[in-house]
Amino acid sequence: MASDLLSIARSGAQAARIALDITGQNIANASTEGYVRRTANLAEVAASGGALQSGDVSLSGVRLASVVRNADPFRQSEVRRTGSDAARAQAEVDGLQNVQSAVEQANIYPSITAFEGALQQLSANPVDPSLRAATLESARTLVGTLNLASQELGSAQSGLQFQASDGVTQVNAIGQQLARTNLSLARSGDATSDRSALLDQRDKLLQQLSGYADVTTTFAADGTVGVQLGGLAGPALVTGGASATLTMTNGPTGIPSFAIGAAPVTLGGGSLAGQGQALSKLADIKTGLDSLANTVVTTVNAAQATGVALDGTPGQPLLSGNTAGTIALTTSDGSKIATAPAGSVANSRDPGNLTAMRSAIASADPAGKMDALLYDISSTVAGRTVTRDALNTIANTAKTSLDAQSGVDLDREAVNLVRYQQAFQASGKAMQVASTLFDTLLAIR
Template sequence: MGSSFGGINTALTSLYAQRRGLDVTGQNIANANTEGYTRQRVVMQAQVGAVVPSMWAKTDGIGTGVAVSAVQRLRDEYLESRGRAEHGTSAYLASQSASYASIEDAFAEPSDTALAAQLQDMWGGWSDVANNPQLTASRSALIQQSAIVADQLNGAHDALARQWSQSRNSMDVYVDEVNVTAGSIAQLNSSIIQANASGVTVNELEDRRDLLAMRLSELTGATAAKRPNGGMDVFIGGSTLVTGAVTRKVEYTGAARLADQAAAPVALTWKDSGTPAEAGGTVGAMTNTMTRIIPDLAADLDSIAQNLIGQVNALHSQGYSADGDTGAAFFGGNSAGTIKVLITDPDKVAVSGAPGTRDSSVAEAIADIGDRADGPDREYQELIGQLGVVSQGSVRRAEIQGVVAAQIDAAREGQSGVNLDEEMTNLLTFQRGYEAASRVLTTIDSMLDQLINRTGLVGR
């Protein structure tokens, strides 16, 4: 049979449980706008007397109150893993799209002042020379127009080199962030594992760790997996970055400028072994930009410059200038970064095919280079056309992936986000429960007062 005083303990456990519910609800409300916070829920469990009856024990079968068995963190691990994967892909495509946008800005096509228009002006200058070979002004204008073309090629190459250098400098910052973030996750792992072993709730620590893991996914496409003891392992390209309280460091190695990229390709590597770390996310996209996109475009630009130099010089060197000299090379250099006009004297521009004549055959032939199927203009048009197609495709993929990531975030928020209406309902529920438990205590107190102080006084 239960004790007359047993009801006090039952009501007291309810007071403790309802107050814990109020505390957790208040924590949810306080962090409704906190990034990465996961709403929590109190799990209450009815307490019972003897679980296994003894031979001489007697019980009336009534429970002994309520206890808070856990404070649940309402987060779906599947959605979190999916969110990290989608955010890593989204960061990769967004970075790649931004790189293509910067490259398109460097070429600035179509424009009246861009390279395509300047090439047409230069071929027009050769046509003017062919029509008026005796005029010094037309030859002077040609030299100036050709110098502008050379400057445009130099500028495009320099713009690609600057973008490469800016990306290289950014990589050092990103790598430092990866190492620092990994160290923070390891520290949180240590605290969480120790707290779990002691039975302490660590929901807020896990929120902070998940937020850091998401950042690593955006930076490197990292994946994560939880251990039974509460720790989290983080992987880059299948290799471990964080295991419990132990971390590995990464570093960025290779060339410091575009010109050296072919000889010493840049790469994200493990500091302890020097082997490549196959990263995705922002780091992976920028590595791809520095190892493939920019070098390939620079090589195509060099090919255009070499085509221009070769075709113009081949014809110009066969002609004769106004002073009767055999034409020398018109352009110098061997790449987009080094091309320049060698002729500075208008009288040294080779126009005719024979000395002492004004047949203008050489100037006409050079002017026709702009219309050749294998000329530099056609090659440049193909480069710009391909760049536009690839860039547009990158933008579309980034937009689609952004929608996918937003949908996953919405699902994650629906699962783990704080709903203030729901929390206000919980607040009232726990408040009423606390008030009711208090009333039970008051009632029991009144009953005991009657039993102790008033029983047996009748007739005295």
């Protein structure tokens, strides 16, 4: 009996020590990102009776049945899904704000109205050199603002493409780490702290990955995970211990496309999707800006062709190029502005052609087009910001729910410390009693 009691007490002391270790790990990692609370699952050790007593059952102590991670797969999936949506919205808003700044800070709209105002002033005295110089300077300012906007949009595009390229690099790095984690999980034993740590690492990597792209996961019985990008129909990034490579290709308009091998990937979530959406809007804005610049060039040059310069020679193009980036002023001589109709003599005060130019510009309405472009980008940013804030709220709610279920409660762990410490002390006392009984039996003569 005494030896049985020693065995039972020893098993109780071992189980209590393991439970204390697990409780200590919980307390030490209470603030660790991605850590999931562990619980020691203890079970009775039962042994059958001796010879001719196979029906008897003897309780022989306690053992650690498993280390349970208090993780809810559904809540974890919700955190990944909502976090992916929030990351997409945040990346899109960040990109669109850069586009908005590039267009607004160039001050194109004021430069257009200033050019139109200079033409109106010139019509009062078409032969005044100072008015001609002022008109040419306003044209130069307009050209400069369009060039600046184009350059800033190019910088915004390069920045977004760089961020997307870095995101692709991170996705591939996380995929490789997940594949290595899968291999370690397949080799790990059940009911071990190492396995729990590997599962924590797996879940943390999945959450990081969902920040870059929308992921679909498939979990195996051994804890390994398969990952697809771009929904259920998307290609596999991680399969067992192997990881594929995500690639990005920038199209002619700067919009990126993604693929795994030869299979295209259509991303609906994560920062990569948001950056792609921002680049798509940037391409639309750039197209609109180039169209506006081309309208200004063709309108002004067409009017120039129907008039004569101050010296009576036929009007020549004042502007060149056909995009916001290539538009340029072709002359620095104000006398080249064709204010008089064709056939007029030198130094003519007839503003007929200038009036036609102003009418053509008013009809083309570059100021109205620029105003519409500014409204388009500003309203898009405002709308996406509202969506981002809503998605952030949803993502934060999902994360809070997961933390409440799987996070460490220090009050609960303090109770466990006392409980398992008392269990350890009780097992030690039982071993002391068993030793006393055994010594007493040996002393009997």
